[in-house]
Amino acid sequence: MRRSPPQKLSDYLPIAFPAAMLGMFFVVPFGIMVAISVFKRVQGGFYEPAFNFANYARFLTPFFGEVLAFSLGLAALVSAFCLLIGVPFTYLLTKLRRRDQVLWLIALLGVLSLSEVIIGFAWSTLLSRTAGISNFFVWLGLMEKPEAWAPGFGAVLTGLIYQAFPYTVLVLYPAFSRLDPSLMEAARTLGCSPVRSFMNVVLPVMRKTLLATFIIVFIFALGAYLLPQILGRPQHWTLSVLVTDQAIYQSNMPFAAAMAVFLVIASLLLVGLSVMISGRKGAGEL
Amino acid sequence: MSKAAGKLFFAAMALFMALPVIVIAGVALNAKKTLAFPPQGLSADWYLSVLTDPAWRSALLNSVMVAATASAISVAIALPLSWFLWRRVAPWARFVQMLGFSPFILPPVITALGALSFWATTGFYGQPWTVVISHGIFFVSLPLVTITLGFATIDREIIEAGMTMGADDKTLMKTVIFPLIRPYVISGFAFAFVLSLNEYIVAYMTVGFTLETIPIKVFNALRYGYTPTMAAVSVFFILVAVVVFGLVARFGDLPKLLGAWSKGE
Numbered sequence: 187m188r189r190s191p192p193q194k195l196s197d198y199l200p201i202a203f204p205a206a207m208l209g210m211f212f213v214v215p216f217g218i219m220v221a222i223s224v225f226k227r228v229q230g231g232f233y234e235p236a237f238n239f240a241n242y243a244r245f246l247t248p249f250f251g252e253v254l255a256f257s258l259g260l261a262a263l264v265s266a267f268c269l270l271i272g273v274p275f276t277y278l279l280t281k282l283r284r285r286d287q288v289l290w291l292i293a294l295l296g297v298l299s300l301s302e303v304i305i306g307f308a309w310s311t312l313l314s315r316t317a318g319i320s321n322f323f324v325w326l327g328l329m330e331k332p333e334a335w336a337p338g339f340g341a342v343l344t345g346l347i348y349q350a351f352p353y354t355v356l357v358l359y360p361a362f363s364r365l366d367p368s369l370m371e372a373a374r375t376l377g378c379s380p381v382r383s384f385m386n387v388v389l390p391v392m393r394k395t396l397l398a399t400f401i402i403v404f405i406f407a408l409g410a411y412l413l414p415q416i417l418g419r420p421q422h423w424t425l426s427v428l429v430t431d432q433a434i435y436q437s438n439m440p441f442a443a444a445m446a447v448f449l450v451i452a453s454l455l456l457v458g459l460s461v462m463i464s465g466r467k468g469a470g471e472l
Numbered sequence: 473m474s475k476a477a478g479k480l481f482f483a484a485m486a487l488f489m490a491l492p493v494i495v496i497a498g499v500a501l502n503a504k505k506t507l508a509f510p511p512q513g514l515s516a517d518w519y520l521s522v523l524t525d526p527a528w529r530s531a532l533l534n535s536v537m538v539a540a541t542a543s544a545i546s547v548a549i550a551l552p553l554s555w556f557l558w559r560r561v562a563p564w565a566r567f568v569q570m571l572g573f574s575p576f577i578l579p580p581v582i583t584a585l586g587a588l589s590f591w592a593t594t595g596f597y598g599q600p601w602t603v604v605i606s607h608g609i610f611f612v613s614l615p616l617v618t619i620t621l622g623f624a625t626i627d628r629e630i631i632e633a634g635m636t637m638g639a640d641d642k643t644l645m646k647t648v649i650f651p652l653i654r655p656y657v658i659s660g661f662a663f664a665f666v667l668s669l670n671e672y673i674v675a676y677m678t679v680g681f682t683l684e685t686i687p688i689k690v691f692n693a694l695r696y697g698y699t700p701t702m703a704a705v706s707v708f709f710i711l712v713a714v715v716v717f718g719l720v721a722r723f724g725d726l727p728k729l730l731g732a733w734s735k736g737e
Binding site: 205271287288303450454 | 489568680
């Protein structure tokens with residue numbers, strides 16, 4: 187069967203509902219948000235139509251500059267760690283028997299679907315003084331007395347890596363499972379050790395995929411808003427936290443919207459970059 | 473990497489992923505109303521209190537209701553859209569598809585703030601059903617991915633055969649196409665369901681103050697100190713996720729759904 191262009195008006199019917207829903211509840215809200223970002227704030231939590239860039243200008247202060255730099259740095263660090271662990275992990279995962287792969291995939295999906303609240307709660311317990319891992323080290327005799335490791339930067343980083351790791355693996359998984367095994371076989375017959383052939387053959391072949399994955403995980407980590415609050419101190423808050431804070435607690439929707447628009451632009455640039463890198467064809471194709 | 477080193481690596485990763493789950497499952501067994509690990513005195517009361525405490529039970533019901541209706545909306549948007557993309561040549565339909573993907577690609581706070589702006593402007597802010605629609609849009613990319621994949625696996629010659637026998641689009645859909653893509657529809661629903669169940673920020677920014685879902689309730693409870701009930705709820709939610717994905721794997725080809733080649737290839 188060939189795909190055919192729509193001929194009658196009724197041919198458009200199936201797409202009318204999806205288009206209307208997405209237009210009404212995604213495009214319109216998005217437009218309203220962009221509009222609000224140039225509105226003027228009125229004391230008491232409201233705003234009135236205006237056209238000014240004051241909200242954007244307010245963003246250009248050292249304070250928000252620091253938050254932005256922190257958010258980007260944190261996201262980059264999370265992304266780097268996730269790839270460092272996730273790449274060898276995913277590669278080895280695709281070499282497992284299919285049954286074992288399925289079990290791992292279920293576990294990864296399970297962790298992926300965990301609410302940020304639950305991840306934050308679990309790690310703050312794990313890193314706490316009363317119920318944390320440090321008690322275990324004391325029991326082993328490695329430490330004198332239990333310590334509190336949360337809140338702190340390490341706790342935020344651990345929580346975010348935990349949350350982003352399954353995502354990393356699932357993004358890498360298609361590319362690695364489609365990797366031509368004869369490449370490795372060739373390297374092995376030529377006398378490469380498994381580690382060397384992984385480093386010298388697999389990684390160079392996958393470099394575009396790896397870079398695209400880095401960007402995707404980066405955007406994912408940039409969206410973190412609960413873990414920095416639960417596991418960190420105020421200086422560890424990211425841009426997403428500030429957007430929520432401005433919108434809900436400071437009742438400054440225009441400023442929150444301006445920050446969100448900025449976040450959209452940054453993300454879209456990165457998405458564009460990752461699309462350009464990985465090319466129009468599937469990431470797994472050579 | 474040698475076999476033993478590989479095994480060790482996997483064991484370490486399994487521990488890393490399971491550790492939070494083990495700890496909160498243990499914490500929920502505490503006899504006292506404090507947070508301690510290892511648990512002091514065993515008790516299953518906290519697990520039971522999820523179902524008996526009216527506040528937690530209503531949050532649980534809210535979460536399940538929102539997730540079920542929202543993922544139904546996601547599927548209702550994704551199914552005709554993927555069918556249209558598969559059946560028709562219409563470049564602009566790709567644009568609609570891209571719209572479906574965007575809420576999932578952008579940081580969630582953006583969708584959340586957009587939803588807040590929209591519901592506040594239209595005057596529906598705080599209505600319980602607003603979160604259902606916003607979640608339905610937010611998670612549409614999941615069924616969109618799985619159902620599009622499902623259509624891609626259909627052998628077009630089978631459809632050709634049906635057409636030569638005189639079947640129209642409607643009959644084909646009912647007798648051939650839908651049975652073939654049903655597992656993909658179900659898994660798309662399941663993915664959206666589990667993620668909606670655990671979603672915090674969109675729910676919070678739409679109906680956070682009028683309707684408490686479990687993630688909102690857990691986060692609110694966190695501010696007033698920990699209770700083992702939160703831990704018990706968390707364990708319950710992890711189990712739901714594992715059971716749902718386990719069922720998807722049992723009745724469908726999970727590696728293929730996630731983008732690997734199928735067995736034969």
